[in-house]
Amino acid sequence: MSKTPMVLSAWQRLSKLPLGPRLFTRMICMKAPYFGSISPLITELAFGHCVASVKKHRAVTNHLGTVHAIAMCNLAEVAGGIMTEASVPPDTHRWIPKGMTVSYLKKAGTDVRAVAHFPTPPVFGDEGFELPTAVTIYDTAGEAVFEAEIRMWVSPKPAKR
Template sequence: MANQSTLNLWTRLSATASGRWLFSQLLCFKAPYFRSIAPRFKELAPGHCVVPVRKRRAVLNHIGTVHAIAMCNAAELAGGVMTEVSIPASVRWIPRGMTVEYLKKATTSVTATARPMNPSFDWAVAGEYLVEVSVTDAGGEAVFKAVISMWVSPRKR
């Protein structure tokens, strides 16, 4: 799915819970590893993406909290899809790295929210596009935060 087609698909499907579920399934079909967290997209627009992840056995660690890598996975998914729908069609992207901070135990379901750190990025020049992702618990408290470095460059013709 290209950037505009991803946003168009979201726009068509997001009006209903079953449509949002289908969108999440289609994204996980394209990138199967994300299926491990069973994401359910809640909001998606250029510069903004919200992805809840339900606390369930498959994402727990040995102490019964949401596993750190499950939150990394949610952060990369939210940041990547937000980047995909934010960039012009003439640009491509790939994650280069992620810096994370674990702030407290995630004892409930969590929600990853991604936003660009520099919304006025110059897409005409290849460079590092930084995405900030906050993961909050059911009470709205931050349990994890990440900064993802996306390398963006012009598409090859």
Template sequence: MRKNLKIYKQLSRLPFGNSLFSFVVCRMAPYFGSIKPKVTDLKPGYAEVTIKKRRKVTNHLNTVHAIAMCNMAELAGGMMTDVSVPVKSRWIPVGMTVEYLKKAKSDLTAKAIGDNIDWATEGDKLVPVEVTDTEGNMVFRAEITMNVRLA
């Protein structure tokens, strides 16, 4: 089992465990801390990350900034990739295509779904991430290219 998945499973059983896990992730990759994400679900082939709409992630229109959504998409896609690839494999994001579909006027949820991806082979993997608002409307979509190298 991948180290991050083991830690997530242990902490998520505790009160505030998801928040604690998310804090640890942001300590390891400090830039993600700028959006104050919360990893709410994590398993091979799936990751879910939420952020609150707050002043520090908004733009001049008082909607969630495009780059904040890119950050949460990269975090969801990266966490899902990390717990999906074989143990001792390495991966790195090498590209991202995004679509801004609607103004993001509320808290957001990013879902990375990779259960149809062949994680047992090397090479570029296209990881889809969808971001929805509190009403379930898709406001943003990303496709992240993850380069996977097997050990």
């Protein structure tokens, strides 16, 4: 039986505290510093599910005053990556993003919220496989403004010598 991924254990402990989600997100941004460039906040995390948000502020806007495309790509990678980290068995498997396809559906003129999930539940076996991860980003009206499919490569960890 696989143990609970460390990131999921940390979320389960910290998310119960008053500032726990902020502390958890800060820890994630320390581990992956580029994520901090958009000041995300992870608000939900479970096997196969993650929600993260970004407040609209100057650092994430473009010349039109909307949330810029690369900020939304970064938010999609935050949500999809943390969800994958929380879902892949840490004692037997590893993962890495292999590619991302995105669609910009409409201008994001408000704060945004990313919801990540696996379209098909993963089965972890003895062979490496591509795991599609779906991320949709919504504005504060609940309208989808961005969609991404991140292709994660999941493979067994090499045997220890």
